Amino acid sequence: MRICLSAIGALGVLVVVPRLAGAADCPSFVDPIVLNGSSAAEPLVIAMAKVLAAQPSPTTLVYAKPGSCVGVTSVQEDATPGGACALGACITGTVEYFDPVANAVTTCTLTAATHVDVGLSDVWVDTCTGAQPKAGVKDTSGPVEPMLFVVPKASQQLAITAEEAYLVFAFGSASQAKPWTVETNLAIRNPTSGTEQVIAHNINLPAGRWKGMDKGGSGGVVTAVSISTAPESTLGILGSDVYDANRDKLSALAFQAFHQKGAFYADSTATSFDKRNVRDGHYVNWGYLHMITRLDATGAMNANAKRFTDWVTGATGTPSPFGDVTDVIIQAKMVPTCAMKVSRASEGGAISPFAPAADCGAKFEAAVPH
CATH class of the missing domain: 3.40.190.10 (Periplasmic binding protein-like II)
Incomplete structure (x- = not known):
């Protein structure tokens, strides 16, 4: 209109789930993937976390939400992802995860500095830093926000x-x-x-x-x-x-x-x-949800980062725990790129016509309230 x-x-x-407040130290997570950054991404993270926690071999999304650019920095500055945490890399403090036993989103405190698998950002890296991603850092675009x-x-x-x-x-x-x-x-x-x-x-x-x-x-x-x-x-x-x-x-x-x-x-x-x-x-x-990840000397993401980005983009080579990931994206009130008729290549940049390879616009329209 x-x-x-x-x-x-x-x-x-x-997915509306209860929340349990907690300042207790974090437990030992089952198969954790550590996410850091955008608070606007929380509905998608929670929707995914609930599905993953219910799998026969569950995965735990451990999520901190200090802001998009903090998420970018925590990955960009992590020059030694397998070693000591560089200045600006890693996270400590309050994180949240979905506890399947309590059936609730729960917060806890990370007491040890923890490397981030995926930085979640609502903006491109250069919006935060004024420069393109550093060597060894990849920006993968996801759904529209x-x-x-x-x-x-x-x-x-x-x-x-x-x-x-x-x-x-x-x-x-x-x-x-x-x-x-x-x-x-x-x-x-x-x-x-x-x-x-x-x-x-x-x-x-x-x-x-x-x-x-x-x-x-x-x-x-x-x-x-x-x-x-x-x-x-x-x-x-x-x-x-x-x-x-x-x-x-x-x-x-x-x-x-x-x-x-x-x-x-x-x-x-x-x-x-x-x-x-x-x-x-x-x-x-x-803008797009951006997933910021480190690349090793061969140009590959770590296994956790690849799993998460593949799930969100629908690029999995094996059956996804989400079935069609567009269902989860729609449930989380975001817009899958396959439902878009336009695109842009920079923050606030020109809008151009876009034709997705597999248009899901009709599916999106049918799935949302009118």
Whole structure:
């Protein structure tokens, strides 16, 4: 759906599982694959983790979510993946995993520095580092992640333009871009966040120069926006997969990009889940889930990294524990690339026509609510 801003302008099936909080030291994981980075990737990681935990020979996805660019760094700087941890490589502290006995996502504390198999990023490596991946580092693109501006359910706001978003987040309380002029009610992330980076490239405001309150992760944004007592002046940013699981608390704004003549929801309407405007190029705030991995001297990934990237891309040479991985991607509220009609080759770059080798657009449309 397109919205005419001259009429309303402001300037003018995710698997739901219980969570067990825990600060205890981590157990000995069964066949662990260590993931680090994007918090927006959490719905996909959880959906995959539940399937893997139920296999006859289970695998445990051990997941930390400090932000996309932290995930990139933890792999890029890991020059000795079989040895000591270099500065910026490896992870310690809080991670989460799916515990099949408790049937819950559980957190625990990694006390020893642990090498990362796959860095998960919502953005290309050069968005984080200013340079192409280092020698021995591979960036594999996965499903598409739309990024959204979100407001409390009680808000009357329907859309935002790129110009408005630039003013709001560049100048905060001084922006005069009503109603979003209360800086403490702007729920943002930080320069390591792929969500902020994707949107930053589409409103021409570098991440890190934003006004607002860093909420530390997607969950923090959901909480801050949904419980706000000032719904009209509250504005946040989220991955659409996280938003789709919280539509009872939040509303997404239509977005009018620079040079567009109207605003578009990521979906065809405010209430559908079809991501039609993302898939055909009308909604521009989107990127790919990138899987960042190390390569050995022969150009091969380690076995854990290869298993995970093959599962997500559907490139497995043997039967996958997920059957058709597009089912899991759709369940996690992401868009499989085979459902896309457009592509892009850089952050916020030009959108080009795309014809997948095996089009799953009809399957995607049939699987999501309308």
